[in-house]
Amino acid sequence: MSEQTNTGTVEQKKADTTTEVKESVKITAGLSKFFEQVADFSIFMGRYFRELIRPPYEINEILKQCYLVGYKSLGLVGITGFIMGLVLTLQSQPTLAEFGAEAWLPNMVAVSIVREIGPVITALICAGKVGSGIGAELASMKVTEQIDAMEVSGTNPFKYIVVSRVIATTLMIPVLVVLSNALAFIGAYIGVNITSDVSFPLFFAKVFEALKFSDVLPAFIKTFFFGFAIGIISCYKGYNSNKGTEGVGLAANAAVVTASLIIFILDMLAVQVTNTILN
Amino acid sequence: MAEQENNSAKAVTSTEAVVEMTHVKKSFGTNDVLKDINLKLLKGENLVVLGKSGSGKSVLIKCLIGLLQPDEGTINVLGQIVEDLKNEELNALRKKVGFLFQSGALYDSMSVRENLEFPLRDSKDLSQEEKTGLVEEALANVGLSEAIDKTPAELSGGMRKRLGLARTLILKPEIMLYDEPTTGLDPVTSREISELILEVQKKYNTSSIIITHDMPCARITANRIIVFKEGVAFAEGTFEELSKSEDEFVSEFFEQ
């Protein structure tokens, strides 16, 4: 009898330790999966740079992708840029008026748009539009064995598919940001003229007076990194999709979520780097 | 007699093996898909591989072309050991081996013409006119000439299979790998595809591995049949021989 109880407690203890072990195994498995992904992504990026410099170059495909990424996003990016400038002006106007600093409105709006809001909002919109498109497209090419088919026909699908898309996003996102900023200024001009009367030349004189080279250049440089991040992350998620039709949606989703997060992290790093360099 | 000749595979006279697999093993995690595969494909031969769904037939031919790496064993294709090849050598070998995917694997974003031109893009010595000529010839071969400016989405199942076949044949491969070429097609279209496979064998003297569980297709195309069971080649013989087999597993296929 007593023996039985003894075995009971021993087994109980054993079971406890097993659940503990199971928990820690889960955590280790999760962690190791994360590091596996990071390592895998680094290899993917390494391969990108190797294939990027090695000829032959897929010029036609790059141009086609630039068209798809850039031209097809013009409308969306333009409209959001315009609204961004308009709303930012209308929202800031009362606060500045309280301090009697209304005359500074164009300067303030210009700096916020060029330094921060233009690049980040445009990049986020492109992460949503372009990133999800690339993620879903590559995942469905993977699922329907189109990527395998390119490989067995002796073509390098990585170069044809991944490199051309990443180049396109890296080059086109900055262009879209510039466009978005320009339309944001026009929105801001209209916003200013709702409550007061500022002439077009005066408004833009103030805008360009506010913008220093040290605002424009770092902001412009970071948009290339945003573009690169959107391209390489969505390609990675799509190219490595493996779970059938369901994987297409997952890849599109993961592309947008990861790219958006990375854009914020890059933006934070960019501020740090710029401040360190300028001081 | 003449009709008999037209409707069955061309007799194989060669004893030269173009593909040789020895002790090939492949597993995914704990799933041992290929356990010990030994297989020879002779020059000019149509070899049919029969096996249930999920028995590793697609994995077998993907290993052959280097899309998957076997865990053990060697695969010799046209005198070269696949796993020893460098990237460029593998690409050169792949141009000599055609692969018709189960799903067709057509490039959705391209037109029929662009689908066919894609395998030719590395052929720098061909002029644009020559490429167009090859594309038109390939389409005529499979009876799809009028579809040249359509997109794959506009084609029927049978047409998609034929387009896949045309795209594979455009490089005039020495070896063809067909992954379930007739699955999902009606009996009439299946028969047409099977006859196309025969035509390819006769016209270009290709050696082929044909994966199927469509018995009419096997009967039309096969010189020799291998039956897959649980990761090994379980039985082998001509259609005649295997159809008389007393083994339950083998005869199940032939009862359809």
Ligand SMILES: Nc1ncnc2c1ncn2[C@@H]1O[C@H](COP(=O)(O)OP(=O)(O)O)[C@@H](O)[C@H]1O
């Ligand atoms: N890339 C892969 N990763 C993991 N498992 C795979 C992969 N490819 C195939 N398998 C597994 O191998 C087995 C055989 O698949 P397959 O060769 O496609 O069968 P079939 O004989 O129907 O063509 C299946 O159980 C499948 O789940």
Ligand SMILES: [Mg+2]
């Ligand atoms: Mg299969």
